[in-house]
Amino acid sequence: MKVYYDKDANLDIVKGKKIAVIGYGSQGHAHANNLKESGMDVIVAEYPKGGDNWTKAEKAGHAVMMTADAVKAASVIMILLPDEMQADIYNEQIAPHINPGSYVGFAHGFNIHYNQIVPAEDINVFMVAPKGPGHTVRNEYVNGGGVPCLIAIEKDPSGDTKEVALAYASGVGGGRSGIIETSFREETETDLFGEQAVLCGGATALVQTGFEVLVEAGYAPEMAYFECLHELKLIVDLLYEGGIANMRYSISNTAEFGDFTRGPRIINEDTKDEMRQILSEIQTGEFAREWILETKANKPVLNALRRLGAEHPIEEVGDRLRGMMSWIGKDKLVDKTKN
Numbered sequence: 001m002k003v004y005y006d007k008d009a010n011l012d013i014v015k016g017k018k019i020a021v022i023g024y025g026s027q028g029h030a031h032a033n034n035l036k037e038s039g040m041d042v043i044v045a046e047y048p049k050g051g052d053n054w055t056k057a058e059k060a061g062h063a064v065m066m067t068a069d070a071v072k073a074a075s076v077i078m079i080l081l082p083d084e085m086q087a088d089i090y091n092e093q094i095a096p097h098i099n100p101g102s103y104v105g106f107a108h109g110f111n112i113h114y115n116q117i118v119p120a121e122d123i124n125v126f127m128v129a130p131k132g133p134g135h136t137v138r139n140e141y142v143n144g145g146g147v148p149c150l151i152a153i154e155k156d157p158s159g160d161t162k163e164v165a166l167a168y169a170s171g172v173g174g175g176r177s178g179i180i181e182t183s184f185r186e187e188t189e190t191d192l193f194g195e196q197a198v199l200c201g202g203a204t205a206l207v208q209t210g211f212e213v214l215v216e217a218g219y220a221p222e223m224a225y226f227e228c229l230h231e232l233k234l235i236v237d238l239l240y241e242g243g244i245a246n247m248r249y250s251i252s253n254t255a256e257f258g259d260f261t262r263g264p265r266i267i268n269e270d271t272k273d274e275m276r277q278i279l280s281e282i283q284t285g286e287f288a289r290e291w292i293l294e295t296k297a298n299k300p301v302l303n304a305l306r307r308l309g310a311e312h313p314i315e316e317v318g319d320r321l322r323g324m325m326s327w328i329g330k331d332k333l334v335d336k337t338k339n
């Protein structure tokens with residue numbers, strides 16, 4: 001696997017072009033600010049005019065405009081809208097105004113891979129996907145580092161789309177830690193699998209189920225919260241820093257023995273079969289169809305699941321306990337007045 005760094009990127013190729021960052025949310029604020037501080041010519045598109053995010057972008061010193069106007073003014077167009085809104089906005093506000101030979105970028109391959117957006121033949125299509133939440137992408141850059149980025153090229157009628165993607169990724173800070181080349185298909189399918197099976201779906205189901213078992217057995221919810229949720233961060237920090245062996249080096253021998261002998265009973269062959277099934281639903285487009293239809297129906301299932309999730313007892317006890325641990329709120333990555 002080839003890894004690129006700042007030295008492999010020629011920022012001048014993008015410095016001569018105007019970049020429109022469409023959407024000033026989690027990723028959008030990070031891309032727009034990092035690119036600008038890397039010396040690039042950035043404009044931001046937001047909606048509604050004068051809304052919260054529009055104002056945040058203006059306060060950060062950006063020229064902010066409506067999407068159609070930003071697209072007319074730019075030749076590199078980075079689409080950082082919620083995935084489920086991208087196709088409609090592309091067809092209604094981007095495609096009719098796009099300059100011939102423009103470069104259209106994404107931070108996730110979903111809409112291109114599943115054919116929700118089909119750009120015209122003369123449009124270059126690339127991906128720069130930072131492997132981290134937008135607030136971390138910004139925070140790392142400000143601290144002199146950068147979150148690793150994936151790049152991918154889907155269409156290259158101009159013949160230099162990879163150079164543009166590398167320069168963009170470098171401007172976002174990715175070249176400080178590594179830029180890895182992939183394809184839209186690989187990024188989309190592995191990203192969906194990771195968030196469903198392990199990072200979001202797998203982790204939250206594991207935490208909630210462990211909490212429920214302890215509480216149903218009569219233990220205090222506060223104890224269950226500490227054991228099953230709070231301490232997860234400490235374990236994940238060790239995993240992040242040095243892998244599984246590093247974590248096992250740090251925990252007690254008792255914990256390590258329980259880890260080796262009990263872990264595979266929790267995540268067993270049945271769980272693995274279910275993971276394979278989830279992967280196959282991603283590969284066949286079944287998950288994409290379900291999610292696209294859900295958004296077209298105004299997200300009834302997502303809204304109900306959000307409500308039920310918020311009503312789970314782990315949230316009530318968590319709110320109370322976090323209120324007692326004042327350090328958790330210090331130096332938060334997410335400050336809703338700014339980003």
Ligand code: NDP
Pocket residue numbers: 022023024025026027028045046047048051052053067079080081082083085089106107108129130132133134135
């Ligand atoms: P967010 O929801 O955080 O941001 C989207 C932004 O678009 C919001 O500021 C929203 O404003 C704005 N917006 C909504 N409608 C319009 C419109 N009609 N015209 C202009 N702007 C509009 O999205 P994310 O940053 O999470 O995701 C963006 C992309 O990045 C997605 O493709 C996602 O998959 C990808 N990605 C996201 C990561 C993350 O860290 N979240 C990680 C890696 C990739 P408002 O809030 O007012 O509606």
Ligand code: MG
Pocket residue numbers: 191192195
């Ligand atoms: Mg993801």
